[in-house]
Amino acid sequence: xxxxxxxxxxxxxxxxxxxxxxxxxxxxxxxxxxxxxxxxxxxxxxxxxxxxxxxxxxxxxxxxxxxxxxxxxxxxxxxxxxxxxxxxxxxxxxxxxxxxxxxxxxxxxxxxxxxxxxxxxxxxxxxxxxxxxxxxxxxxxxxxxxxxxxxxxxxxxxxxxxxxxxxxxxxxxxxxxxxxxxxxxxxxxxxxxxxxxxxxxxxxxxxxxxxxxxxxxxxxxxxxxxxxxxxxxxxxxxxxxxxxxxxxxxxxxxxxxxxxxxxxxxxxxxxxxxxxxxxxxxxxxxxxxxxxxxxxxxxxxxxxxxxxxxxxxxxxxxxxxxxxxxxxxxxxxxxxxxxxxxxxxxxxxxxxxxxxxxxxxxxxxxxxxxxxxxxxxxxxxxxxxxxxxxxxxxxxxxxxxxxxxxxxxxxxxxxxxxxxxxxxxxxxxxxxxxxxxxxxxxxxxxxxxxxxxxxxxxxxxxxxxxxxxxxxxxxxxxxxxxxxxxxxxxxxxxxxxxxxxxxxxxxxxxxxxxxxxxxxxxxxxxxxxxxxxxxxxxxxxxxxxxxxxxxxxxxxxxxxxxxxxxxxxx
Ligand code: ARG
Numbered sequence: 001x002x003x004x005x006x007x008x009x010x011x012x013x014x015x016x017x018x019x020x021x022x023x024x025x026x027x028x029x030x031x032x033x034x035x036x037x038x039x040x041x042x043x044x045x046x047x048x049x050x051x052x053x054x055x056x057x058x059x060x061x062x063x064x065x066x067x068x069x070x071x072x073x074x075x076x077x078x079x080x081x082x083x084x085x086x087x088x089x090x091x092x093x094x095x096x097x098x099x100x101x102x103x104x105x106x107x108x109x110x111x112x113x114x115x116x117x118x119x120x121x122x123x124x125x126x127x128x129x130x131x132x133x134x135x136x137x138x139x140x141x142x143x144x145x146x147x148x149x150x151x152x153x154x155x156x157x158x159x160x161x162x163x164x165x166x167x168x169x170x171x172x173x174x175x176x177x178x179x180x181x182x183x184x185x186x187x188x189x190x191x192x193x194x195x196x197x198x199x200x201x202x203x204x205x206x207x208x209x210x211x212x213x214x215x216x217x218x219x220x221x222x223x224x225x226x227x228x229x230x231x232x233x234x235x236x237x238x239x240x241x242x243x244x245x246x247x248x249x250x251x252x253x254x255x256x257x258x259x260x261x262x263x264x265x266x267x268x269x270x271x272x273x274x275x276x277x278x279x280x281x282x283x284x285x286x287x288x289x290x291x292x293x294x295x296x297x298x299x300x301x302x303x304x305x306x307x308x309x310x311x312x313x314x315x316x317x318x319x320x321x322x323x324x325x326x327x328x329x330x331x332x333x334x335x336x337x338x339x340x341x342x343x344x345x346x347x348x349x350x351x352x353x354x355x356x357x358x359x360x361x362x363x364x365x366x367x368x369x370x371x372x373x374x375x376x377x378x379x380x381x382x383x384x385x386x387x388x389x390x391x392x393x394x395x396x397x398x399x400x401x402x403x404x405x406x407x408x409x410x411x412x413x414x415x416x417x418x419x420x421x422x423x424x425x426x427x428x429x430x431x432x433x434x435x436x437x438x439x440x441x442x443x444x445x446x447x448x449x450x451x452x453x454x455x456x457x458x459x460x461x462x463x464x465x466x467x468x469x470x471x472x473x474x475x476x477x478x479x480x481x482x483x484x485x486x487x488x489x490x491x492x493x494x495x496x497x498x499x500x501x502x503x504x505x506x507x508x509x510x511x512x513x514x515x516x517x518x519x520x521x522x523x524x525x526x527x528x529x530x531x532x533x534x535x536x537x538x539x540x541x542x543x544x545x546x547x548x549x550x551x552x553x554x555x556x557x558x559x560x561x562x563x564x565x566x567x568x569x570x
Pocket of ligand 1: 118120121122123158159160314317332333334
């Protein structure tokens, strides 16, 4: 099923060639709905190329317009824009077609990719904090959208389960660990011993040296240290799994940094042999002498003490993803501070001859009320688990006020959907690079561009169907009539879903989808206020029920693509 936008572009291309002005017609959604639904600047471009008056060229195009039952005759506006207004009958027909269309009109990608998405990727022996929300929620949404568009996706959790911090964790484990505390709250205890070891080390060089020795022993495969490390990893993975369960996040594979350990010496050897890496001040480095802003920023792949680092692991990760997982596309979702790192990694991959499409999908930060990085009152990172719990508690309070009759068993479920949905939506409705202030009041409000507002629009439609004798599935009338302006506007919005979804991945912007769903919910509420559904005469009634059913499906599918569930009642 081709979108209106695509069909209009085809007709425009045919028209341009009939007018003796051959070029591919490009049609975009109208910037001002008063002038139409779609527009083209083709006449402006052609006029510039030919040194002619744009309005004259636009007139030539409109005169040659190949008659088309999709839209009214095109109109010229402003400097030479051409506007198209859809015919109500064409929209009605499309609504009837979409009612039968499982994918709601969304096409599949012409050339499906094999993508690995590296997102979330928290670190072991540290709590997952609120900062991990963005990468986790954004990566999950991108995975859902890519899958829906027909790409093959592997979700990989690149856990930070190796590194110099384990020297301190192991020393702390041996000297400071309280077994009971570990049982009660494993991550908190791991963080405590890590911090206290750090403090001891700051004042006592002997402790620093002892930590270094513990690390060397771990790296050499010492049995005791390996066992401690393994226990830390297992405890952390358990904690992560609990958070993923609440968030509704799943991974296909979890390849932590330690997975690549054996491969690191080979990576360095290979790069040196290929002449891509060289020794510098005792370390092995890769230089980027021809890249102006990287001239003095080499990438170290083996430190002077012989240790490997984050970069070495990421080079080995490239090998694994391309050669073992057979991916042609790699998306890595992290905060903006890792930009330099991945520029270097991708440049090294290019030099090694990899031709895959590597993308670093960066995001901004979540801020507290003071517009600084969100912290607890005592200056700690805010634990993710605390945020999720509070979201659910607050959502429950809202439901209890709004719908006290809801059965007890449903309340917990609905509170989770609304609380978690609010947190996810607050994140995804922002452009990913924008820093935003975390505000419970705003994200949980039933008004405005929020998760609960969209869920509520869906719930409202479900309640219409509960009152109607027929369920949403039976609302498939042959004759859709769109006589009221509000129902025509809503119907057009529903048709736009198929145009919006494929554009999200162009620059990794789920916020485009969020904002579309917000507009859809607004159009639905305007419709709901002016167009009676159940009390209309039979023709309008079944037509409006079909439109309601379709709106609910788009809301549900759209929110699903953002990783947000919809309750039937709230
Ligand atoms: N563990 C890292 C962090 O918390 C993110 C890892 C991202 N992925 C990667 N392949 N380096 O910052």
